[in-house]
Amino acid sequence: MNYTLKNKRALVTGGSRGIGAAIVKRLATEGADVAFTYISSPDRAKEIAEAIQAFGVQALDIQANSAEANEVVAAVEQTVEKFGGIDILVNNAGVVQMAPIDDFTLADFDRTFAINVRAVFVATQAAVKHMQEGGRIINIGSTSAERVSFAGGSVYAMSKSALQGLVQGLARDLGPRGITINNVQPGPIATDINPPEGEFAEMLKKQLALPRYGTVEEVAGMVAYLAGSEAAYITGANLMIDGGFSA
Structure with a gap:
């Protein structure tokens, strides 16, 4: 372990599963104290908390x-x-709602933007009040902000595209305070809700430069x-990690 984040204090939203849980564990192995949010499965959240405490962090x-928002x-x-x-601050919590335009309800639209966009703004606004120079804000976006290769993903893609404008604008607001803000935009990543096998996965793999899920x-x-x-000189960036999906 390198402890490159020793004495740093982190919050990861949506940190009890998938990408979020991996981020929680990685930050802890680098020496950071880590808080994370979850919406259900308190037993799983407790297991993750206990696991990262083994690295000697809070x-x-x-x-x-x-x-x-509250x-x-x-x-x-x-x-x-x-x-x-x-x-x-790692804004990872998100929701994926897919449906063709004729079937997409206004309730699902509002929920998508409440979680994928509004919550990012709210958490960032709350966190920067306490951040000193050297603060880091990292959003988990999506390659869908750049390319949508299948039907039904329009609203999800729009919500992730909104983060691009937010990050570019907030980089200007926060730069003079020494705080950076960036988007990480994953492509197909293997998780329990996005398995790397099956008809949908095989369709996506054909569009990747590296023919595998991340x-x-x-x-x-x-x-x-x-x-x-x-990474102190990186801010306002939208960084792909997508196996060449958007290439």
């Missing part, structure tokens, strides 16, 4: 629904209270790099 699991703000405040501040650990590695001191 852990905090927080039940919070990213669709509720719960997002409360998660930031609980992190600050527990750790004495916050240095790294791993959650590969995404977590990029996040850890952006959270560290070597």
Whole structure:
């Protein structure tokens, strides 16, 4: 372990499964104290918290629904209270709702933007009040912001595209304060809700330069790099990790 993030304090939204859980574990192995939110499965959240404490860091699991702005703000405040501040915010919580335009309900549209866009803004606004120079904000976007290769993904893609404009604008706001903000945009990544086998997966693999799904650990590695001191000159960027899907 390199401990490149020793004494740093992080909050990862949606950190109990998939990409989020991998990010929580990677930041902890780098020496950061890590808080993370989850919406259900408290037993799994407790297991992750206990696992990262084995690295000699502090852990905090927080039940919070990213669709509720007050719960997002409360998660930031609980992190600050527990750790004495916050240095790294990873906006990972997200929802994927796919449907053709004729079938996409307004309720699903509103929920998609509440979680994928509004919660990112709310968490960022709350976190930067406590961040010092060297703060890091990292959003988990999607390659769908650049390319949608199948029907039914329009609203999801629009929500992830919104993060691109938010990051580019906030880079200007936060730059003078020494705080960076970037998007990590994964392509097909193997998770329990996005298995790398099956008809849909085989369709996507044909569109990749590297004909395989990525791993959650590969995404977590990029996040850890952006959270560290070597990435201090990267801000306002939308960084692909997609096996060449958007190439």
